[in-house]
Amino acid sequence: xxxxxxxxxxxxxxxxxxxxxxxxxxxxxxxxxxxxxxxxxxxxxxxxxxxxxxxxxxxxxxxxxxxxxxxxxxxxxxxxxxxxxxxxxxxxxxxxxxxxxxxxxxxxxxxxxxxxxxxxxxxxxxxxxxxxxxxxxxxxxxxxxxxxxxxxxxxxxxxxxxxxxxxxxxxxxxxxxxxxxxxxxxxxxxxxxxxxxxxxxxxxxxxxxxxxxxxxxxxxxxxxxxxxxxxxxxxxxxxxxxxxxxxxxxxxxxxxxxxxxxxxxxxxxxxxxxxxxxxxxxxxxxxxxxxxxxxxxxxxxxxxxxxxxxxxxxxxxxxxxxxxxxxxxxx
Amino acid sequence: xxxxxxxxxxxxxxxxxxxxxxxxxxxxxxxxxxxxxxxxxxxxxxxxxxxxxxxxxxxxxxxxxxxxxxxxxxxxxxxxxxxxxxxxxxxxxxxxxxxxxxxxxxxxxxxxxxxxxxxxxxxxxxxxxxxxxxxxxxxxxxxxxxxxxxxxxxxxxxxxxxxxxxxxxxxxxxxxxxxxxxxxxxxxxxxxxxxxxxxxxxxxxxxxxxxxxxxxxxxxxxxxxxxxxxxxxxxxxxxxxxxxxxxxxxxxxxxxxxxxxxxxxxxxxxxxxxxxxxxxxxxxxxxxxxxxxxxxxxxxxxxxxxxxxxxxxxxxxxxxxxxxxxxxxxx
DNA sequence: CTGAAAGCGCTTACAG
DNA sequence: CTGAAAGCGCTTACAG
Numbered sequence: 001x002x003x004x005x006x007x008x009x010x011x012x013x014x015x016x017x018x019x020x021x022x023x024x025x026x027x028x029x030x031x032x033x034x035x036x037x038x039x040x041x042x043x044x045x046x047x048x049x050x051x052x053x054x055x056x057x058x059x060x061x062x063x064x065x066x067x068x069x070x071x072x073x074x075x076x077x078x079x080x081x082x083x084x085x086x087x088x089x090x091x092x093x094x095x096x097x098x099x100x101x102x103x104x105x106x107x108x109x110x111x112x113x114x115x116x117x118x119x120x121x122x123x124x125x126x127x128x129x130x131x132x133x134x135x136x137x138x139x140x141x142x143x144x145x146x147x148x149x150x151x152x153x154x155x156x157x158x159x160x161x162x163x164x165x166x167x168x169x170x171x172x173x174x175x176x177x178x179x180x181x182x183x184x185x186x187x188x189x190x191x192x193x194x195x196x197x198x199x200x201x202x203x204x205x206x207x208x209x210x211x212x213x214x215x216x217x218x219x220x221x222x223x224x225x226x227x228x229x230x231x232x233x234x235x236x237x238x239x240x241x242x243x244x245x246x247x248x249x250x251x252x253x254x255x256x257x258x259x260x261x262x263x264x265x266x267x268x269x270x271x272x273x274x275x276x277x278x279x280x281x282x283x284x285x286x287x288x289x290x291x292x293x294x295x296x297x298x299x300x301x302x303x304x305x306x307x308x309x310x311x312x313x314x315x316x317x318x319x320x321x322x323x324x325x326x327x328x329x330x331x
Numbered sequence: 332x333x334x335x336x337x338x339x340x341x342x343x344x345x346x347x348x349x350x351x352x353x354x355x356x357x358x359x360x361x362x363x364x365x366x367x368x369x370x371x372x373x374x375x376x377x378x379x380x381x382x383x384x385x386x387x388x389x390x391x392x393x394x395x396x397x398x399x400x401x402x403x404x405x406x407x408x409x410x411x412x413x414x415x416x417x418x419x420x421x422x423x424x425x426x427x428x429x430x431x432x433x434x435x436x437x438x439x440x441x442x443x444x445x446x447x448x449x450x451x452x453x454x455x456x457x458x459x460x461x462x463x464x465x466x467x468x469x470x471x472x473x474x475x476x477x478x479x480x481x482x483x484x485x486x487x488x489x490x491x492x493x494x495x496x497x498x499x500x501x502x503x504x505x506x507x508x509x510x511x512x513x514x515x516x517x518x519x520x521x522x523x524x525x526x527x528x529x530x531x532x533x534x535x536x537x538x539x540x541x542x543x544x545x546x547x548x549x550x551x552x553x554x555x556x557x558x559x560x561x562x563x564x565x566x567x568x569x570x571x572x573x574x575x576x577x578x579x580x581x582x583x584x585x586x587x588x589x590x591x592x593x594x595x596x597x598x599x600x601x602x603x604x605x606x607x608x609x610x611x612x613x614x615x616x617x618x619x620x621x622x623x624x625x626x627x628x629x630x631x632x633x634x635x636x637x638x639x640x641x642x643x644x645x646x647x648x649x650x651x652x653x654x655x656x657x658x659x660x661x662x
Numbered sequence: 663c664t665g666a667a668a669g670c671g672c673t674t675a676c677a678g
Numbered sequence: 679c680t681g682a683a684a685g686c687g688c689t690t691a692c693a694g
Contacts, residue, residue, distance in 0.1 A: 255614030283586030
């Protein structure tokens with residue numbers, strides 16, 4: 001079964017061990033003829049290199065790590081799927097680590113000591129946690145960030161234009177006819193959440209909106225969104241549209257509306273951000289910003305695996321406004 | 332940093348390599364004195380064995396795999412967390428594999444060929460997929476199943492009493508005063524879903540319910556539940572209570588009710604199963620069966636890591652009926 | 663109860 | 679462009 005060794009391949013191809021190794025690792029200085037012979041032997045024998053042996057002999061671990069501290073299983077699951085696909089393609093293993101943003105120092109120290117990785121993919125809010133970044137840099141550990149907002153040149157990153165997407169949502173709601181808004185904000189240490197807030201507010205101002213949106217914290221969770229929704233509806237001057245800066249909190253807002261006897265979208269428009277799984281687990285389905293989370297995660301892992309994380313720079317992927325049924329013109 | 336090797340420990344303790352190895356692997360025939368000396372040296376040096384080297388030299392891979400083909404990210408995420416915790420504690424790595432139930436043969440073949448694992452944790456519906464079990468048995472691969480319903484002695488397993496839990500839910504709704512029921516069933520190849528169905532129906536019969544519940548398939552998904560809910564509400568003789576056999580489909584049913592202008596629970600009672608994340612991402616919060624998914628997964632992984640998967644037998648964990656706000660006495 | 667030798671399957675210098 | 683030797687950090691027989 002998992003029988004064939006590099007030795008077998010070398011013999012079958014009539015070359016040395018080192019040559020097989022060269023072909024496998026795509027090193028330079030290999031003649032086409034030799035390469036072809038080796039590749040044929042590999043295919044015939046169904047040879048797969050032993051990761052343990054490669055790792056022991058060489059400097060690479062064939063393991064990449066995914067760090068997260070995200071309240072949303074939906075988001076996390078998508079990130080994981082994307083990173084996983086990239087790992088499988090590159091014959092690497094994936095290691096998952098849940099980090100508590102408040103205890104980065106001790107947890108990451110332990111983690112680094114306990115078996116090395118070839119690098120890490122960081123998800124928000126860890127992405128912009130300077131304590132973590134300093135730690136990683138100090139140890140010379142490579143990493144790629146998903147949705148970075150600060151220090152874009154510090155490492156490679158993959159993101160969408162969060163501010164631009166939130167602005168697009170503002171424009172969409174404005175064009176629908178809304179003039180009074182509320183905004184459910186995310187965790188304070190989550191800088192993508194911050195960018196969404198800013199993008200939304202600034203676009204509204206640009207559009208000539210008389211009053212800035214009423215802001216209430218929602219912590220990116222359903223419960224937080226629910227409480228935020230209740231607070232918003234308790235105001236004397238209610239908005240006609242509420243923007244949750246992620247889908248979970250928007251879903252919470254919808255629940256608060258239904259608790260208050262308001263129909264969405266007839267009596268209140270609600271919009272989310274992410275297009276995560278929950279956007280289609282509420283009724284009506286949520287109008288939201290589609291963020292290609294899995295693709296972003298895949299791209300991030302691919303950058304890491306490509307091993308040229310020398311300089312930074314953020315790769316931007318496209319977002320998309322997804323019009324569904326939770327937002328409509330005001331009554 | 333990750334400097335200390337077994338050699339260093341041996342020298343520091345004044346013993347041979349083999350003795351250090353014995354202590355680490357908890358082998359027999361080690362004097363207390365020697366063990367203590369070695370353990371002290373390990374602690375002082377902060378020594379952690381290199382998994383790659385252990386794996387290369389020995390028969391173990393220090394890697395356990397998690398196979399799933401589950402439509403619900405919530406369920407999957409919890410399983411993963413539980414298995415992960417057990418892995419970390421035992422210094423193993425976790426590998427995640429998404430399997431398509433329809434293509435078990437080819438996918439698993441590829442997977443097994445591509446780097447060995449010390450064993451696998453199987454989640455439903457893979458748990459009761461005989462093609463998969465046969466394949467694994469034929470290759471002598473160890474595995475532990477979560478929520479097995481068939482062949483309980485074929486491998487170790489961890490489960491709750493799905494039928495009993497569904498019966499408890501039937502009793503609860505009955506005691507609330509409901510007399511006409513609908514049941515949203517799960518995927519046909521998901522035998523735990525089948526057990527829930529049977530438990531619910533039989534308990535109702537036992538209780539003296541005049542007519543068996545109206546059954547509609549919901550596929551364990553929100554969308555499936557939504558469609559099922561619509562179908563149920565379209566009937567001339569509507570039930571007063573609907574039991575979704577998982578939370579996702581129950582959430583879909585709730586959405587269908589709200590679309591039809593029915594208030595939950597005033598006009599219709601709805602109950603779920605799992606107490607997954609979505610149970611508290613709908614409003615009103617879902618009355619459901621709490622299944623200790625993470626604990627089950629943890630227990631399953633621990634069984635696997637204990638390496639005595641010789642004989643089968645199912646470990647049963649406790650479920651709990653969680654009364655929240657989606658079910659009430661009929662109007 | 664304890665240890666010295668060989669080897670797991672690769673990669674890393676080092677030659678040619 | 680290609681190869682022979684040494685060694686990564688452990689475990690596995692095998693002795694005593």
